[in-house]
Amino acid sequence: MSEHRRSSANSIFWGLVLILVGILILSERFGFHDLGHLFSTWWPAVFILIGISMLLGEGSRRPGAGLFFIIFGVFSLLLENDVLGHDAWHYIWPAGLIAVGLWIILRPAFRHHGLEEMPKMKGNDLDLTCVLSGVKRRVETAAFKGGQVTAVFGGADVDFTHTGLEGGKAVIEATAIFGGINIIVPRDWKVVVDGSPILGGIEEKHRNPPEAEVRATLYIKGTSIFGGITIKD
Numbered sequence: 001m002s003e004h005r006r007s008s009a010n011s012i013f014w015g016l017v018l019i020l021v022g023i024l025i026l027s028e029r030f031g032f033h034d035l036g037h038l039f040s041t042w043w044p045a046v047f048i049l050i051g052i053s054m055l056l057g058e059g060s061r062r063p064g065a066g067l068f069f070i071i072f073g074v075f076s077l078l079l080e081n082d083v084l085g086h087d088a089w090h091y092i093w094p095a096g097l098i099a100v101g102l103w104i105i106l107r108p109a110f111r112h113h114g115l116e117e118m119p120k121m122k123g124n125d126l127d128l129t130c131v132l133s134g135v136k137r138r139v140e141t142a143a144f145k146g147g148q149v150t151a152v153f154g155g156a157d158v159d160f161t162h163t164g165l166e167g168g169k170a171v172i173e174a175t176a177i178f179g180g181i182n183i184i185v186p187r188d189w190k191v192v193v194d195g196s197p198i199l200g201g202i203e204e205k206h207r208n209p210p211e212a213e214v215r216a217t218l219y220i221k222g223t224s225i226f227g228g229i230t231i232k233d
Contacts (some may be wrong), residue, residue: 023036047073113185121146121171130154139163151179159184165216172208188215200224
């Protein structure tokens with residue numbers, strides 16, 4: 001779906017939501033129902049609406065967060081209306097952790113076909129993990145092959161502005177869990193991101209140059225869970 005169509009679909013969706021809210025408020029004025037009681041039992045539907053909106057927008061390419069909101073909203077709705085027992089959360093949240101773990105492992109199989117094919121990692125020149133801490137690393141090598149950076153309850157800044165890539169291409173894996181990762185690249189690099197944000201974000205502030213001006217290509221496999229990954233120059 002094109003950017004224009006995604007934007008239009010999202011606008012139509014929220015327009016319909018506003019119409020529905022207006023109808024509910026108006027019908028309360030005529031005494032058809034108690035809006036306060038209705039909201040007290042159906043408030044989890046808000047999470048479902050947010051999830052649908054995310055799928056209609058950018059989440060249509062990266063659906064993890066949108067699906068999470070929808071599933072969370074559905075379970076909360078079932079609990080609030082006594083369809084499930086209130087002890088169900090004792091089983092739901094560990095099942096949710098399992099589902100997230102499976103998504104991280106299996107997501108390459110569901111990779112969007114429109115994305116540029118990622119090459120295999122040729123080496124491990126970068127092996128950076130920070131837990132409950134902050135780390136800044138400047139990579140200064142003329143033939144960088146690849147590597148990984150992980151931030152858990154911490155932050156990592158990786159600077160590639162003085163780096164050359166072996167063969168003009170390299171792959172890094174970036175994982176942010178309740179943390180943040182900043183990846184700084186030269187302006188004449190092309191960056192290809194294959195990311196899975198789950199209640200997190202992957203923000204691309206770097207603008208790829210025209211193909212004729214591309215000096216090297218960095219491929220980033222990103223996973224963000226309650227965290228953020230930012231690519232900038």
